[in-house]
Amino acid sequence: MKIVVLVKQVPDSGSERNLRADDATVDRASASNVINEMDEYAIEEALKIAEANGGSDVTLLTMGPDSATEAIRKALSMGPDAAVHVVDDALHGSCALGTSKVLAAALKTLEFDLVICGAESTDGRTQLMPHMLAERLGIPALTGARKLTVDAAKGVVLTAERQTDEGYEVVQAAGPAIVSVWDTINEPRYPSFKGIMAAKKKPVTTLSLADLGIGADEVGLAGATSKVLSSTKRPARTGGTKVEDSGNGGVDLVTYLTAEKFV
Incomplete structure (x- = not known):
């Protein structure tokens, strides 16, 4: 099997994130950039599938600035075989539609039976990319998977449990297809020292527009x-309301919770 995993370098969601003053795009230069958290689960799932199907290979695909190489090398240290990096100054500020156009074109240069990606990115959070890519490539999309089963003996038949608010749905498709996964699907492995060293030698192909x-x-x-x-920074956190118990603490607490519509 040939598996492609979409990865993205994003500003760390645990640190302060800002927009650039000149064009209101994400200020990546001043941010602490990391692999999109959900993509690590996609990488792990791809590696598990490859390990269960001998002879499979896993290729990473990313679109981003030169600095995205850092995320590529870290992702490669988890175990994938190679990576493709689409980099071009003209890509700065691309919307989801433009991004899907570029990624779809890059995927057409690769052979794949399965494309796996995270259900969303922490900087955009649109959850649109797998749908857009499926439409552009003319392949099925199994989105929001919490479990994925691959039957390669039947010509790559994919069965996914799609996570919903009420539970899950079971959906199936024949490959090639694209699958997006949630963080409930597995537990990503930590890169080993051997993996980190090996990642430095793995091939990374760069493509321009x-x-x-x-x-x-x-x-x-x-x-x-x-x-x-326009944009407005999130207001600084303020001190909470303290309910003093001077005999009517319970009543005062319920009154406050009712006023805030918690009860």
């Missing part, structure tokens, strides 16, 4: 279908 036959005006800020009109 010209390589993919995409014009600079079709992506980036120039081709974006949406833009940020």
Whole structure:
């Protein structure tokens, strides 16, 4: 089997994140950048499938600036075989639609039976990418999987338990297909020292927009279908309301909770 995992470098959600003053895009230069957390679960799932199906290989695909190489090498240290990095200055500010166009074009340069990605990215949180890619590539999309079963003996038949608010749905499709996963699907492995050293030697292919036959005006800020009109930083946390118990503490607490519509 040939498996492609989509990965993205994002600002660490545990640190302060800001927008650039000049174009209201995410300020990645001043952020602590990491692999999108959900993508680590996608990588782990791909590796588990590859280990269960001898002769399989796992390739990473990412779109991002030069700094995304750091995320690629860390992802490779988990065990994937190779990576493809789409990098071009004109990609800055691309919306989800433009990003899907680039990733779909890059996927067409690769052979794959299965594409796996995280259900969402912590910087965009649109959950649109697997659907957009499936539409552009003309393949099925099994989204929001909490469990994935692959039957390679039957020509790559995929069965997923799609996580819902009420429980889960069982959906099935024949490959090639794209699957997005939640963090309930597995527990990502930690890179070993051997894996970290091996990652330095694994091949990383770089592609530009010209390589993919995409014009600079079709992506980036120039081709974006949406833009940020205004933004406001989240207000600083303030001290909470303290209910003193001077005999009526219980009543005062219920009154407060009712006023805040907690009860």
